[in-house]
Amino acid sequence: MQFRDEIPTPALLLDLDAFESNITAMAAHLRARNKGFRPHGKTHKCPEVARALVRAGAIGICAARLSEAEVFADHGIRGLLVTTAVVGRGKIERAVALAARAPDTMFCVDEEKNVREIDAAAAARAAGEPIRLAVDLYFGRTGVVPGQPALELVRVIESLPHVAFAGLQAYDGEAAHTTPFDARGTRTRTSLARAIETRRLIEQDGIACPMVTGGSTGTYRFDAEIDGITELQPGSFVFMDLDYERIGGPDGPQYHDFKNALTVVTTVVSRPPGFAIVDGGYKAFSTDRPFTPRPVGLEGVTYGWAGDEHGRLGMEHASRDLKVGDRIEFIPPHCDPTVNLYDAIHALRGDRVEAVWPIAARGKSQ
Amino acid sequence: MQFRDEIPTPALLLDLDAFESNITAMAAHLRARNKGFRPHGKTHKCPEVARALVRAGAIGICAARLSEAEVFADHGIRGLLVTTAVVGRGKIERAVALAARAPDTMFCVDEEKNVREIDAAAAARAAGEPIRLAVDLYFGRTGVVPGQPALELVRVIESLPHVAFAGLQAYDGEAAHTTPFDARGTRTRTSLARAIETRRLIEQDGIACPMVTGGSTGTYRFDAEIDGITELQPGSFVFMDLDYERIGGPDGPQYHDFKNALTVVTTVVSRPPGFAIVDGGYKAFSTDRPFTPRPVGLEGVTYGWAGDEHGRLGMEHASRDLKVGDRIEFIPPHCDPTVNLYDAIHALRGDRVEAVWPIAARGKSQ
Structure with missing residues (x-):
């Protein structure tokens, strides 16, 4: 388990x-x-x-x-x-x-x-x-x-x-x-x-x-x-994603016909003064949209790209402090190319991993 | 062979x-x-x-x-x-x-x-x-x-x-x-x-x-x-890429200490009026830079993103015509996240595939 x-x-x-x-x-x-x-x-x-x-x-x-x-x-x-x-x-x-x-x-x-x-x-x-x-x-x-x-x-x-x-x-x-x-x-x-x-x-x-x-x-x-x-x-x-959330629905600028089911979980791997650095960058998230991953359960923080393997969170206005080892989930900007970066989906029921599903056609763009 | x-x-x-x-x-x-x-x-x-x-x-x-x-x-x-x-x-x-x-x-x-x-x-x-x-x-x-x-x-x-x-x-x-x-x-x-x-x-x-x-x-x-x-x-x-080419060298705006060794090869899969559509999009190229893949051996054409699996080439000023089935190579914007999308590198000596090298750590961002 x-x-x-x-x-x-x-x-x-x-x-x-x-x-x-x-x-x-x-x-x-x-x-x-x-x-x-x-x-x-x-x-x-x-x-x-x-x-x-x-x-x-x-x-x-x-x-x-x-x-x-x-x-x-x-x-x-x-x-x-x-x-x-x-x-x-x-x-x-x-x-x-x-x-x-x-x-x-x-x-x-x-x-x-x-x-x-x-x-x-x-x-x-x-x-x-x-x-x-x-x-x-x-x-x-x-x-x-x-x-x-x-x-x-x-x-x-x-x-x-x-x-x-x-x-x-x-x-x-x-x-x-x-x-x-x-x-x-x-x-x-x-x-x-x-x-x-x-x-x-x-x-x-x-x-x-x-x-x-x-x-x-x-x-x-x-x-x-x-x-x-x-x-x-x-x-x-x-899965839904930030991109689809923004297209608007019949009742306003948010499209909420479907729920955000997909997140990418990262870990804070460095905590230099003023910033928390997480272990997800260009190789962890789609980068084709003009907006960045959105943290779940953490307010006042914007994710900034920090290279292939890192993201940077400015902590000045963060709703809570972060330390090395803390885990942060993000809703990806665009689901399809994000999924294509991974070998498996961890299917969770609450906090339990119910199954690990291979993304068997990952990379199969031919 | x-x-x-x-x-x-x-x-x-x-x-x-x-x-x-x-x-x-x-x-x-x-x-x-x-x-x-x-x-x-x-x-x-x-x-x-x-x-x-x-x-x-x-x-x-x-x-x-x-x-x-x-x-x-x-x-x-x-x-x-x-x-x-x-x-x-x-x-x-x-x-x-x-x-x-x-x-x-x-x-x-x-x-x-x-x-x-x-x-x-x-x-x-x-x-x-x-x-x-x-x-x-x-x-x-x-x-x-x-x-x-x-x-x-x-x-x-x-x-x-x-x-x-x-x-x-x-x-x-x-x-x-x-x-x-x-x-x-x-x-x-x-x-x-x-x-x-x-x-x-x-x-x-x-x-x-x-x-x-x-x-x-x-x-x-x-x-x-x-x-x-x-x-x-x-x-x-x-490998080099478009990003590194643009950083400038001692003799001008191009950095040519190293050669572009890496390309992504695509095929024209549709040829609607005015456009050639190739089979490479967000899942074939890095998308983290503010510029798009550059075609090799084809002038007057700019690659435009056309979704997860497609790119769009405007043909109005193209140096030559393209038809369905034609193959076009592109220099990727950024090598690292591009390589991370593929399972193998086709190593070519001229036009011969000398080896196919598994990208064994692809997706290994953990």
Whole structure:
């Protein structure tokens, strides 16, 4: 039996009560609106988290990359959707192999040449079901332009023997963090309307479009109300972070639909005059946001970056003194890249470590 | 036999010619000035890199943390110096165990209570040499204030039976990136003068001070000229990065004492109108600097962050067109936290992969 205060620092902690509450809330919200729930695995990269989501009713798990999907498949997760195009001969061969052992896996595509390469690779294997392809729509990052260009790509898929059209991906990354709440609603509705219109074009062409997947932790409330969206793929709601907290909700500048379940625990390793230095720096926290980790249970203190392995807390206005050996937890600025720094999640029930979950797909960005 | 263009992306590439040239240059510079060479392992976390440094004459390797040092020790590296205090009972017990199998390991300390805890833990084990402690001096981050406070901590060490005073650590992290070159020289000379003065106090007290260790890739030219500094612990020179390139040299705003040996290779995975999207984002590059990865062999293009897994290249002024499947290498903003994202370094001789080196201490920040 291990306790919270015995875990070597820096380490990733998960409050199981908050985590389970987050999953229950999202699953219930989508179930009540008859939307599928295919949460994104890039947030956690952790098969145990994926299993908890499947137990709560998830129909599958999204993976940002092929190598991430391979890890989930190795751990028995099915209903995988790889949300970025799989490009290049080596990866396409691996994708075909993945589809052979997990036939319901879907792969996003946004370009004719790539579709034809996947078809050719699938043709070269032994007999099997066609590879399921989802057409990724462009809303500012990857994808094919919605409407006619997307329809043309769908027609290419339909014309080929070894691939099958599985549906549309309509993910608007910018929408997820649009502030305030009402502007976020307008943005995601506008994007998803283009996806629905694309679906209509495809169906007018006589092609079935069984799936339209999209949405995020920031936009799920709006997306779940839209007819024609068949499923949502939110990720961060399982953990939450400072970034999502700041996007605003219907009642003000804080977004509190979900609870902060994830912290990084550090130890004070030096206490020079005026400062407490903790053992978490650029290698312990995400650094891609313009704000720093927030201490839990300690007021009047701002975390300042102090290099790869250290953070600096100015003690002048601290609500309590700190000494070497004291442990301080922080809410990370951004959950996904923070989790990607660690090998394991320490799952806590209160102060007891109930489980240590390997982040099996950590670093699997290929 | 694998070639550069066959490595699944994103991946970390090392140009062996540049890497070896960097090591040779630093080792020769220090040898000519009769300074010890104990390069910092936190940059690479890679036993094969450590071995290359030892072959070039390094007397040991620094480790930022105990868990990093344990990995180096597991791989046969000796002469280890753990550059941050080892705090808390569990870690102190591991430090004593590490010293038992690698007795020349040194541990930095900056506080009396911690020193007494290490002494007590060492007393509890079977007979063995005293644990070697280096007193870490404060220049803005961790450490004890130089001068009298440091002397008093040395006296505590000397008064205890199971620990031994090994010397001083005088590392001024701010100095390493001070710009321009002359200001950097002034800053490091001022800091190191305080270390030399502290050594004089200690020796006046009748206590030998066999080591004064410090310095960095940014300050080595100055530090190596200072009498009384016995050894240098630079790290980044093996790889270099955009951050170190910008600190300026004696002949202008670029610092070109060492070559860029490290790149991250990505693939264009989507090509929406006006943009090329590559498969490297927050999980492929360090994000702690206020500038973005720089493409190699591609002009008129600026990398823009596009989330955890993507980067965006505006193509309007690009020196050549890009299509899906093209591979682009980037020099990372900051080498240490970039390396910490990957499991392996692909060591290249020209376009041939000569070796794949596990980054065995990746994530070992504990």
